[in-house]
Amino acid sequence: MEFNPKRRTSNIILLISAFVIVSLILWNTNIFFEKFKQEERLKIENWAAAQAEIDNSPVDQELGNLPVQILQNNSSTPMILVNKDGTVKTHNMPKELEEDSIKLQKKIKKFSKENEPIAMSYKGEELAMLYYGNSDVLNKLKYYPIALLLIIFLFAAVIFFFFKTNKASEQNKVWAGMAKETAHQIGTPLTSLLGWNELLKSENINPDITKEIEKDISRLQTITERFSKVGSIPTLEVHDIVEETKKAYQYLKRRSSKLIHFSFSSEIEELPVLLNPPLYNWSIENLVKNGIDAMRGKGNIAIQIERQGNFVHIMISDTGHGIVKSEFQNIFNPGVTSKKRGWGLGLSLVKRIIEEYHKGKIKVFSSSKEGTIMQISLKANV
Missing domain, CATH: 3.30.565.10 (Histidine kinase-like ATPase, C-terminal domain)
Structure with missing residues (x-):
């Protein structure tokens, strides 16, 4: 037997509902993350095309403002440009990284895992490979579901602790009330039994009988003492x-x-x-x-x-x-x-x-x- 089966069913329904809501939030966040990542890739592809056009245009040819604006607008995404001749150039990253080949290779491997490299070409000729990482905004967005789960977990823990403490407090009051009332109810007939036993002793009946009664009376006194201690610190x-x-x-x-x-x-x-x-x-x-x-x-x-x-x-x-x-x-x-x-x-x-x-x-x-x-x-x- 378990107390409050309806409450247990309600708790299960509430738990399932919370799980569905959290799942929907995480699913929508993931969709938004992927969409934002695709838009960022499109921006990098435009940047690569603009850089290739600027690098390979004749010196005396006048360029429009669009390629320059595209280059200037991208100031947050870290990029490593590896030219066909092996030279390396970094963008939106510390310049001293270009001189440290070991750290540079590690960054290239990391960027390759985060995003597929973009091949830069001009008029059909491949000029360089562009490796790029996630921007600060994208990185923050990536960790948003984890932060959200942590917040939900902490919130759930606070609610659980509150209800558990409240339930324990209610149980303690019930325990103490029932125990003290039981001790009180036993006390009245116990006093009467003591008197009746003394009366039996005066009637010269078998002493073994009154001794056994005394044992049971002593037992009842022990039980009363036990119940009186429940609800208080013994x-x-x-x-x-x-x-x-x-x-x-x-x-x-x-x-x-x-x-x-x-x-x-x-x-x-x-x-x-x-x-x-x-x-x-x-x-x-x-x-x-x-x-x-x-x-x-x-x-x-x-x-x-x-x-x-x-x-x-x-x-x-x-x-x-x-x-x-x-x-x-x-x-x-x-x-x-x-x-x-x-x-x-x-x-x-x-x-x-x-x-x-x-x-x-x-x-x-x-x-x-x-x-x-x-x-x-x-x-x-x-």
Whole structure:
């Protein structure tokens, strides 16, 4: 189950629309670039024709103003003129380039890639080859789509960050509100249960009964404390990670079906870690219960603690049906669940407790048809 399927469809439509608009802009820009380039080539061809006419006209022949104007009007396009006799002349480029043959050859190769050279001829006789590069305007236009994409990307990133922050803020308010209201609602019957249990003790009934009731009352108090901490920054204190994990393990083992086989192992005896025990134990319980649900109430649950450098890894494995690899990240999102009656909040809550409150990491370590291993990683306080 996922929240707001209509919003997701709208987001997909919006994304496709944005992609189409950007594609049209880039397509039109490319057409404009090619058209501008063709016009610039025509201008260079006219320049080459005018230069050939001026260079090969008799000295005593009077030339019109048109060839001269054509030459004078082209002051932006860099050009290299290689005459038939091998002499080189540059236009709209530093004059010292003519004396550096290596740089000159590099420029000629570069210009050849940018534009096809123009053969200059006069009355059917080839006189020279004209190599030319893109003008400053054309170069700027060439990088315009990249700049446009960058602007669009930055704009989209700002919008995405805004909506993500806004969504997270709304979720936080919902989380805090629901949690505090739940803690409040549990508090009233809990107080009543304490009174009834004291009354039972005075009736001289079997003490084992009242002891078990006290355990359940203590459990309800723990649950109330957990919910009251959601939405506020919990206090972290140094605790032994092995002992705290064992507590959660033993509680679940005593209250689970006999069809579930539990096992616990640790390669370390103790390790101090900054923890909030009620919230950490809640995380372990959620992961174990998810594993039990995946096994449909029958199978093996194993908890293993390993140390690697400054980090401790708590591995919770089950023998359930497994998780598809494409869902490894998605399962931690609110509203995502494979259960028909589930709300999809358990793993989202665990991720919040481990990563936001304890500054650790949680992930699907591995998963197959034989089962799943979830890994919690926390930094040791040493």
